Amino acid sequence: MSPASSQTLRVDLGDRSYDIVIGSGLLAGCGEAIRAVSRGKRAFIVTDDNVAPHYLDIVRTSLEQAGMRVDHAIMPAGEQAKSWDNLGRLLDAMLAVRSERKTMVVALGGGVIGDLAGFAASILLRGVDFVQVPTTLLSQVDSSVGGKTGINVTQGKNLVGTFYQPRLVLADTAVLRTLPVREVLAGYAEVAKYGLIDDPHLWDWLESGGGAAIARLDEQALQRAILASCTAKARVVASDERESGVRALLNLGHTFGHALEAEGGYGGPLLHGEAVAVGMVMAFDLSVAMGLCPPADAARVRAHLAAVGLPVVPPQVNGQPMNAERLLAHMASDKKVSDGKVTFVLAHGIGQSILCRDVDPPQVLQVLQQAVTVTT
Numbered sequence: 001m002s003p004a005s006s007q008t009l010r011v012d013l014g015d016r017s018y019d020i021v022i023g024s025g026l027l028a029g030c031g032e033a034i035r036a037v038s039r040g041k042r043a044f045i046v047t048d049d050n051v052a053p054h055y056l057d058i059v060r061t062s063l064e065q066a067g068m069r070v071d072h073a074i075m076p077a078g079e080q081a082k083s084w085d086n087l088g089r090l091l092d093a094m095l096a097v098r099s100e101r102k103t104m105v106v107a108l109g110g111g112v113i114g115d116l117a118g119f120a121a122s123i124l125l126r127g128v129d130f131v132q133v134p135t136t137l138l139s140q141v142d143s144s145v146g147g148k149t150g151i152n153v154t155q156g157k158n159l160v161g162t163f164y165q166p167r168l169v170l171a172d173t174a175v176l177r178t179l180p181v182r183e184v185l186a187g188y189a190e191v192a193k194y195g196l197i198d199d200p201h202l203w204d205w206l207e208s209g210g211g212a213a214i215a216r217l218d219e220q221a222l223q224r225a226i227l228a229s230c231t232a233k234a235r236v237v238a239s240d241e242r243e244s245g246v247r248a249l250l251n252l253g254h255t256f257g258h259a260l261e262a263e264g265g266y267g268g269p270l271l272h273g274e275a276v277a278v279g280m281v282m283a284f285d286l287s288v289a290m291g292l293c294p295p296a297d298a299a300r301v302r303a304h305l306a307a308v309g310l311p312v313v314p315p316q317v318n319g320q321p322m323n324a325e326r327l328l329a330h331m332a333s334d335k336k337v338s339d340g341k342v343t344f345v346l347a348h349g350i351g352q353s354i355l356c357r358d359v360d361p362p363q364v365l366q367v368l369q370q371a372v373t374v375t376t
């Protein structure tokens with residue numbers, strides 16, 4: 001199945017361990033690989049209406065050639081698909097074709113489809129297996145690995161969901177050729193995140209041309225970025241699957257970012273990766289304000305993300321700057337809140353992220369106020 005150039009990583013979770021296969025041109029042979037980890041001979045593909053015209057047939061045909069019966073559902077594209085309504089519709093569609101306990105759910109799409117289909121798989125018939133076939137850079141470097149599934153609700157981002165690991169991840173870099181540039185850059189923000197958390201060499205490479213190479217979809221650069229990100233994520237997930245400690249570092253930029261997404265409206269002005277880019281800049285600004293991080297490192301983060309074409313300040317909404325107090329209020333629903341206090345992911349510098357509970361809300365507010373003012 002795997003083209004000669006593919007690479008395989010393992011996520012080590014005992015009897016729930018699984019492979020991440022990374023390579024160009026994997027889709028055509030995905031049926032055999034999925035059949036090999038399936039308990040039965042049925043598959044249910046979940047995809048969206050942008051991905052379906054490009055890749056549904058090739059995946060369906062490959063699964064059928066591997067001897068599987070295939071059903072599918074096509075969800076609306078975009079962040080708004082991660083909702084109660086769409087979860088209900090998807091479960092109805094799965095039940096309408098009498099999906100069985102041995103049916104394999106195939107999440108064919110970006111992080112939205114992965115999160116939604118993974119959540120549906122985790123509760124359908126009290127849990128059926130699923131595989132991730134990520135089709136965006138963001139999902140190949142981050143969301144397809146680690147088993148976080150979920151939807152957005154009125155109270156906040158990803159607040160309802162499960163930890164539920166896939167049986168296999170197949171990341172075919174060839175599918176990134178049809179991805180809009182803006183989406184490539186949004187995925188790039190999560191790659192940069194891995195450099196900023198604990199891999200200064202990755203960051204140096206990104207800054208010194210690796211980032212530009214990824215943005216123009218250079219194959220070697222893509223594979224290096226996906227491999228580095230997935231290796232880091234697999235290691236963290238294996239040691240702290242349910243985020244009782246170190247996994248929270250993968251949330252760098254997300255406490256701010258999720259607040260920006262919630263305030264802008266899901267499917268609003270910022271894609272998830274864009275919100276993470278702005279959020280990482282804010283996390284570094286807060287680290288500087290708290291005397292934890294040299295200002296030069298925060299300046300490098302801002303300059304590099306801006307240079308590749310990512311936003312580094314919050315956008316305006318309906319011609320108005322975002323409201324800093326409201327952004328702060330959104331942070332109170334962060335999943336890293338305990339005893340009423342948010343644990344922030346801050347940094348001593350590039351590649352030196354830390355978890356910090358001793359953060360003064362007024363200091364956070366000041367960083368937010370400064371950031372929203374820049375947009376006016």
Ligand SMILES: NC(=O)c1ccc[n+]([C@@H]2O[C@H](COP(=O)([O-])OP(=O)(O)OC[C@H]3O[C@@H](n4cnc5c(N)ncnc54)[C@H](O)[C@@H]3O)[C@@H](O)[C@H]2O)c1
Nearest residue numbers: 050077078110111112135136138139143148175178179272
């Ligand atoms: N579970 C996790 O660990 C985790 C990690 C990071 C992000 N996420 C979640 O992932 C979501 C963001 O995922 P995303 O950035 O992949 O967005 P997405 O799933 O919305 O995909 C982005 C857009 O690209 C289109 N698309 C996908 N693949 C394509 C292709 N190959 N060619 C052309 N168009 C294609 C989609 O239809 C969509 O319009 C957010 O909801 C975020 O919360 C989850």
Ligand SMILES: O=C(O)C(=O)C[C@@H](O)[C@H](O)[C@H](O)COP(=O)(O)O
Nearest residue numbers: 142146148157158247250251254335
């Ligand atoms: O896998 C993780 O852990 C992450 O934090 C990865 C993030 O990129 C991702 O956006 C995740 O969904 C955020 O998790 P949440 O628990 O804050 O919703």
Ligand SMILES: [Zn+2]
Nearest residue numbers: 190254272276
């Ligand atoms: Zn993320």
